[in-house]
Amino acid sequence: MAHEWTAEKLAALLALPDFTEVYARADAVRHETVGDVVHIRAILEFSNHCRRQCRYCGLNSRNPHVTRYRMSEREIVESAEGAWKAGYRTLVMQSGEDPYFTAERLGGLVRAIKERTGLALTISCGEMPEADYAYLRECGADRYLLKHETADPAIYAALHPCGTLEARVACLRSLKRLGYETGSGFMIGLPGQTVRTITQDILLLADIGCDMAGIGPFIPHPDTPLKDVPEGSAEMAQRAVALARLVLPKANLPATTSLAVADKEARGQVFARGANVIMRKVTPDPYKGYYEIYPAAFPPTDVARERQELEEQIATLGRIPV
Numbered sequence: 001m002a003h004e005w006t007a008e009k010l011a012a013l014l015a016l017p018d019f020t021e022v023y024a025r026a027d028a029v030r031h032e033t034v035g036d037v038v039h040i041r042a043i044l045e046f047s048n049h050c051r052r053q054c055r056y057c058g059l060n061s062r063n064p065h066v067t068r069y070r071m072s073e074r075e076i077v078e079s080a081e082g083a084w085k086a087g088y089r090t091l092v093m094q095s096g097e098d099p100y101f102t103a104e105r106l107g108g109l110v111r112a113i114k115e116r117t118g119l120a121l122t123i124s125c126g127e128m129p130e131a132d133y134a135y136l137r138e139c140g141a142d143r144y145l146l147k148h149e150t151a152d153p154a155i156y157a158a159l160h161p162c163g164t165l166e167a168r169v170a171c172l173r174s175l176k177r178l179g180y181e182t183g184s185g186f187m188i189g190l191p192g193q194t195v196r197t198i199t200q201d202i203l204l205l206a207d208i209g210c211d212m213a214g215i216g217p218f219i220p221h222p223d224t225p226l227k228d229v230p231e232g233s234a235e236m237a238q239r240a241v242a243l244a245r246l247v248l249p250k251a252n253l254p255a256t257t258s259l260a261v262a263d264k265e266a267r268g269q270v271f272a273r274g275a276n277v278i279m280r281k282v283t284p285d286p287y288k289g290y291y292e293i294y295p296a297a298f299p300p301t302d303v304a305r306e307r308q309e310l311e312e313q314i315a316t317l318g319r320i321p322v
């Protein structure tokens with residue numbers, strides 16, 4: 001029987017001085033619902049051009065210090081094939097909101113990759129008209145990732161000069177309607193955020209019916225208006241993941257990269273606190289280093305070897321890499 005989760009109940013849990021029991025419950029629910037598998041997904045960041053001005057993001061269009069790149073259609077398809085050959089079965093195709101990549105171009109890429117590989121494809125290219133989402137779905141896209149970032153309309157407005165929470169949520173509902181496996185998510189530590197906001201974030205995921213949710217701490221980027229805001233709490237991010245597991249028992253919940261950046265230990269720990277997914281960049285060098293949403297080091301690596309190492313790390317946690 002599903003719990004009746006309310007903001008009050010979630011807030012009471014978030015305020016607990018010791019979260020050990022909630023983590024254990026989240027781990028038990030994860031074991032029962034999605035099992036002991038950890039899904040490894042590849043992410044290809046094919047363009048860092050972005051028309052938006054999100055105040056937390058290093059790729060926002062007002063940041064002149066970014067080396068902008070746009071991979072060619074051929075490079076994109078080849079990278080997807082490389083991920084397939086390295087053993088990946090899901091590819092997240094992510095970019096900024098780059099007007100060059102119209103729905104028609106993206107649809108062509110989806111078709112080309114589907115013809116050459118058996119990859120499940122997640123698109124993560126921001127807000128589009130519903131007709132474009134529908135077209136991409138027709139071309140074969142399986143999932144869409146679009147984080148709501150914060151469920152507080154005032155905080156959303158302060159951080160996004162180019163959009164509204166209402167528009168963002170409308171996109172998510174369109175995606176659901178069109179039959180996408182739909183992913184959202186939010187950041188921990190945004191200015192003005194309270195425990196109450198985080199409960200609203202989690203309840204919004206449930207209200208949309210999200211199949212996936214990426215939750216991670218805010219990391220300040222030196223070239224953004226939020227450069228002096230302190231980093232979000234890795235502990236609070238993990239608490240939010242654990243509660244998301246309780247509220248959305250079957251969801252796919254990644255151990256986010258930002259969580260690992262904030263706290264190296266946390267990326268392993270969070271798999272015992274509700275998480276069941278991990279993403280790895282397959283973006284080729286040098287582009288990988290230019291996709292700097294927040295500062296993080298991504299040293300050059302071999303896609304196949306990195307995947308092998310990750311599988312070993314997951315096995316050490318007593319889980320099954322897939």
Ligand code: 5AD
Pocket residue numbers: 056057058147149185186187216217218219220221258293294
């Ligand atoms: N810190 C942490 N996460 C960030 N994102 C964007 N900027 C930051 C930041 N400074 C996240 C957002 C976005 C995803 C691609 O990265 O949640 O949806």
